[in-house]
Amino acid sequence: MCLYFMTLKVNKKIGLIKQRLLENLPGFGSQKKMAVIKVNKLIELAFKVPSNPKPSAVSIVLFPYKDDIGFFLTERTHTVDHHKGQISFPGGAQDKNETLMETSLRETKEEIGIDSDLELIGTLSSLYTPVSDFLIHPYIWYADSIPETTLNNNEVSNIFTIPLNDLLDNQIVGTMPKQIKGVNINVPCFHFSNCDCWGATAMILSEFKDILKNL
Helix, strand or coil: CCHHHHHCCHHHHHHHHHHHCCCCCCCHHHHHHHCCCCCCHHHHHHCCCCCCCEEEEEEEEEEEECCEEEEEEEEECCCCCCCCCCEECCEEECCCCCCHHHHHHHHHHHHHCCCCCCEEEEECCCEEECCCCEEEEEEEEECCCCCCCCCCCCCEEEEEEEEHHHHCCHHHEEEEEEEECCEEEEEEEEECCCCEEEHHHHHHHHHHHHHHHCC
């Protein structure tokens, strides 16, 4: 991220992000940097979208935060159907007769209780998750003040506020040990000050980071 961008007021920063999201996005080239397994030509085939994936949407909710811009990450409970205990964005599967944008808003309200007016800033590239067969559509929203949140304790055990400057700090990118299908591996992750983010959420954030650092 250039120094010019860092000195701008929040509304100017949001305007630049909104404008950039109208242009071509880096897509899988950015997402794969944080994939659980290093992506080669064979692994990349696993991320190819099948003919009938399960559509879903997530929300990146931006808001003014300590002279910066913040966004929320949540910790999923161990009682949800998919990605138990993982750090994620609010989101979930698309319901019948709703648009993906409506899915994003509904899930955000259901999971963390945000019921304030949100301005749509744009969307990131969709991401297919082979493990759960979801095609995730990330929507970026903006609230002009920190939204009040109420957690749905059946789905969310904790919520974290992440400053964009932390996301852009290359020193927080590392690995963490995980057991995947019985195999112990070190997976790429973002070591935020209050949570470690890996998997599909980290892949989505990787694209967002690449967009931000080139503004």
